[in-house]
Amino acid sequence: xxxxxxxxxxxxxxxxxxxxxxxxxxxxxxxxxxxxxxxxxxxxxxxxxxxxxxxxxxxxxxxxxxxxxxxxxxxxxxxxxxxxxxxxxxxxxxxxxxxxxxxxxxxxxxxxxxxxxxxxxxxxxxxxxxxxxxxxxxxxxxxxxxxxxxxxxxxxxxxxxxxxxxxxxx
Amino acid sequence: xxxxxxxxxxxxxxxxxxxxxxxxxxxxxxxxxxxxxxxxxxxxxxxxxxxxxxxxxxxxxxxxxxxxxxxxxxxxxxxxxxxxxxxxxxxxxxxxxxxxxxxxxxxxxxxxxxxxxxxxxxxxxxxxxxxxxxxxxxxxxxxxxxxxxxxxxxxxxxxxxxxxxxxxxxxxxxxxxxxxxxxxxxxxxxxxxxxxxxxxxxxxxxxxxxxxxxxxxxxxxxxxxxxxxxxxxxxxxxxxxxxxxxxxxxxxxxxxxxxxxxxxxxxxxxxxxxxxxxxxxxxxxxxxxxxxxxxxxxxxxxxxxxxxxxxxxxxxxxxxxxxxxxxxxxxxxxxxxxxxxxxxxxxxxxxxxxxxxxxxxxxxxxxxxxxxxxxxxxxxxxxxxxxxxxxxxxxxxxxxxxxxxxxxxxxxxxxxxxxxxxxxxxxxxxxxxxxxxxxxxxxxxxxxxxxxxxxxxxxxxxxxxxxxxxxxxxx
Numbered sequence: 078x079x080x081x082x083x084x085x086x087x088x089x090x091x092x093x094x095x096x097x098x099x100x101x102x103x104x105x106x107x108x109x110x111x112x113x114x115x116x117x118x119x120x121x122x123x124x125x126x127x128x129x130x131x132x133x134x135x136x137x138x139x140x141x142x143x144x145x146x147x148x149x150x151x152x153x154x155x156x157x158x159x160x161x162x163x164x165x166x167x168x169x170x171x172x173x174x175x176x177x178x179x180x181x182x183x184x185x186x187x188x189x190x191x192x193x194x195x196x197x198x199x200x201x202x203x204x205x206x207x208x209x210x211x212x213x214x215x216x217x218x219x220x221x222x223x224x225x226x227x228x229x230x231x232x233x234x235x236x237x238x239x240x241x242x243x244x245x246x247x
Numbered sequence: 248x249x250x251x252x253x254x255x256x257x258x259x260x261x262x263x264x265x266x267x268x269x270x271x272x273x274x275x276x277x278x279x280x281x282x283x284x285x286x287x288x289x290x291x292x293x294x295x296x297x298x299x300x301x302x303x304x305x306x307x308x309x310x311x312x313x314x315x316x317x318x319x320x321x322x323x324x325x326x327x328x329x330x331x332x333x334x335x336x337x338x339x340x341x342x343x344x345x346x347x348x349x350x351x352x353x354x355x356x357x358x359x360x361x362x363x364x365x366x367x368x369x370x371x372x373x374x375x376x377x378x379x380x381x382x383x384x385x386x387x388x389x390x391x392x393x394x395x396x397x398x399x400x401x402x403x404x405x406x407x408x409x410x411x412x413x414x415x416x417x418x419x420x421x422x423x424x425x426x427x428x429x430x431x432x433x434x435x436x437x438x439x440x441x442x443x444x445x446x447x448x449x450x451x452x453x454x455x456x457x458x459x460x461x462x463x464x465x466x467x468x469x470x471x472x473x474x475x476x477x478x479x480x481x482x483x484x485x486x487x488x489x490x491x492x493x494x495x496x497x498x499x500x501x502x503x504x505x506x507x508x509x510x511x512x513x514x515x516x517x518x519x520x521x522x523x524x525x526x527x528x529x530x531x532x533x534x535x536x537x538x539x540x541x542x543x544x545x546x547x548x549x550x551x552x553x554x555x556x557x558x559x560x561x562x563x564x565x566x567x568x569x570x571x572x573x574x575x576x577x578x579x580x581x582x583x584x585x586x587x588x589x590x591x592x593x594x595x596x597x598x599x600x601x602x603x604x605x606x607x608x609x610x611x612x613x614x615x616x617x618x619x620x621x622x623x624x625x626x627x628x629x630x631x632x633x634x635x636x637x638x639x640x641x642x643x644x645x646x647x648x649x650x651x652x653x654x655x656x657x658x659x660x661x662x663x664x665x666x667x668x669x670x671x672x673x674x675x676x677x678x679x680x681x682x683x684x685x686x687x688x689x690x691x692x693x694x695x696x697x698x699x700x701x702x703x704x705x706x707x708x709x710x711x712x713x714x715x716x717x718x719x720x721x722x
Contacts, residue, residue, distance in 0.1 A: 128665075130719055131719055131722045193610070198610075218665065220638060220642030220664070221642075223687065223698070224698075
C-alpha cells in the first residue's frame with residue numbers, strides 16, 4: 078500500500094471512530110477539534126494537520142508569539158519542507174536535534190527509547206512524509222513523545238526535520 | 248498492629264470463603280502475565296482531566312479527612328491542593344523551596360530528583376501529621392523522610408515557619424548516585440509507613456544493593472512512626488519485620504542449633520527492610536479493599552515489572568534484582584528463551600517489554616514501554632482489584648487483574664495516550680488518579696520551566712461526565 082493510500086484509509090477510519098465516540102473534549106492545549114480532514118488543504122489554501130494518535134485536527138496554537146517565517150508559511154501551504162537540503166538550516170537543525178531529540182532517538186537517529194528515525198519503518202505511517210513528521214514533532218505522539226511545539230518554534234521544527242532527513246540520506 | 252491483624256483475619260476469612268479466588272504470586276516463569284491478556288469484566292476506561300497547570304507533578308494523594316482535597320506533589324518541592332470542586336488553590340500547601348534561607352531545600356538537578364511523595368498519617372484528621380520524602384539539596388541528594396504537622400488554623404497552607412517549626416526528620420537514605428532513588432511513601436493497612444527505596448542508581452546495580460541486606464537501597468522499607476517525641480528515636484522497627492530479630496547482635500552458640508535457626512541470624516541486615524531485590528519501586532499501592540500490595544518496579548534495558556504481595560505476607564520476599572530482570576536472568580545477553588536461567592526469588596505478577604525485549608531482538612511495534620509508573624488499584628466499574636499503571640515513555644495504560652476462572656494474572660493494555668505518566672494515587676472515594684509531566688531527560692528545562700502537567704481521574708468510558716476533557720487516545 079502506498080503512503081497516500083495508507084493516509085486515506087487512516088483518515089476514513091478516524092472518521093468512523095469519531096462518529097461513534099461520545100462528545101467530549103480531548104487533552105492538549107488546542108481547543109476542541111473541528112471535523113477531521115484527510116490532509117488536503119483547507120478552504121483558505123492551508124494544509125490541515127492531524128494528530129498521529131487519533132487523527133483529530135491540530136490547531137497551531139503553541140507559542141503564539143513566534144514569528145511565522147517564510148519557510149513556515151510555505152510549509153503551511155504545501156506541506157513540503159523548504160529547509161530540506163539547505164545546509165544552513167540542516168546545521169541549525171542538528172543543534173536543536175542534539176538538544177531535544179538525541180536523548181531518546183540517539184545522535185545518529187537510530188533510536189533507543191524512541192524509534193529509529195532513519196530506517197523505513199514507521200510506527201505511524203504518516204511520518205514517512207514531511208507533513209507527518211511535523212505533526213508528530215509539533216503536537217506529540219504517545220507518552221514521552223511530547224508536543225515539542227511547546228518548546229520549539231515551527232521554524233525550528235522544520236530545521237530539525239531537515240536535519241533528520243539529511244541523516245536518512247547519508 | 249491491631250488494624251493489620253483485623254485485616255489479616257478478614258482477609259483469611261475471605262480466602263477460606265473464596266479459595267478459588269485467591270491471588271498469588273507466580274511460582275513458575277510461564278505464570279508471569281505478559282501483554283495481551285484480557286481482564287474479565289474490565290471496562291473500556293477513560294482519563295478525565297481533574298485539573299492542570301502542575302509543574303512536573305511527581306505524585307498525588309488525599310488526606311482521608313473528609314475534605315475531598317487532592318494533593319498534587321510537584322518535583323521542585325511544592326504541593327498543590329485541588330479542592331473538592333476541582334479548583335487548584337492559589338497558594339501551595341507545602342513549599343520546600345522557601346524553608347531554607349540559603350535557597351531551596353530540594354535537589355532537582357537531575358530529572359529523577361525532587362520531591363517524590365507525601366503521605367498523610369492514618370489519623371491525620373486528629374493529629375495533623377503528614378510526611379514527605381524528597382532529595383535533599385543540603386544533603387547532596389540524599390533522600391529524607393520528614394514529618395510535619397498542619398496548623399488547624401491554616402489547613403491549606405503550611406507556612407515556612409510552620410514547616411521548620413514542626414519538621415522532624417524520620418530517616419535519611421544516603422544516595423550514591425542521582426537516579427533510582429525510589430520515592431513513594433505510603434501508610435499500609437497495618438498503620439506502618441512503607442518506603443519505596445531504589446537501588447541507588449547508575450545501571451546494573453553496581454553496588455549489588457538489591458540483594459545486600461546491610462543497605463536500605465533496593466528495598467521496600469517498613470517503619471512505625473508512632474513514637475513519642477521524647478522517645479529519642481524517630482521511629483520504631485515493627486517487631487514483625489522480617490529481619491527485626493535476625494539483625495540483633497547476640498551471643499554465639501555453635502552446637503545444638505539447626506541450620507534453619509542459623510539461617511535466621513543476619514546481624515548485618517537492616518531491620519527496617521520489609522522486602523528486597525527491587526530496582527526502583529518508585530510507585531506502589533495498597534488495594535484499599537484487600538490490603539494487597541502492588542509494586543511498580545521500574546526496569547532496566549528490556550523489561551518492566553509489577554510485583555504482587557498478598558495482604559497476608561509476612562515480608563522478607565526477595566524480588567530478584569539484580570539477579571533477575573522480571574522472570575529472566577540479569578544481565579540479559581541474548582534471547583532469554585535460549586538462556587539457562589535459575590529463578591532467584593519471587594517472580595513478578597506481570598511484566599512488559601521495552602521496544603527491544605532482549606539484546607539483538609527485532610524491535611516491537613506495539614505492546615511495549617520503558618518505565619512503569621503505578622497508579623492504584625481500581626475496585627469499581629467492573630474492575631475488582633485491578634492495578635492500573637502507566638508507562639512513562641509510550642503513554643500506555645496497563646491493567647493487571649486476577650482472572651478467577653483461569654486462576655492467573657492478566658496484563659491488559661487498556662489504552663495508549665499522549666501522556667507521559669509519572670505517578671498515581673487515590674481520591675477519597677477510592678477512584679484511581681494519575682498525573683503526567685513533560686520532563687523527559689534531555690528535554691528537561693528544570694522543574695518550574697517544563698511544560699506543565701495535569702491530574703486525571705480514571706473512570707469507565709461510559710461514565711465520562713458531559714463536557715469533561717479526556718486524555719487523547721490512540722485510535
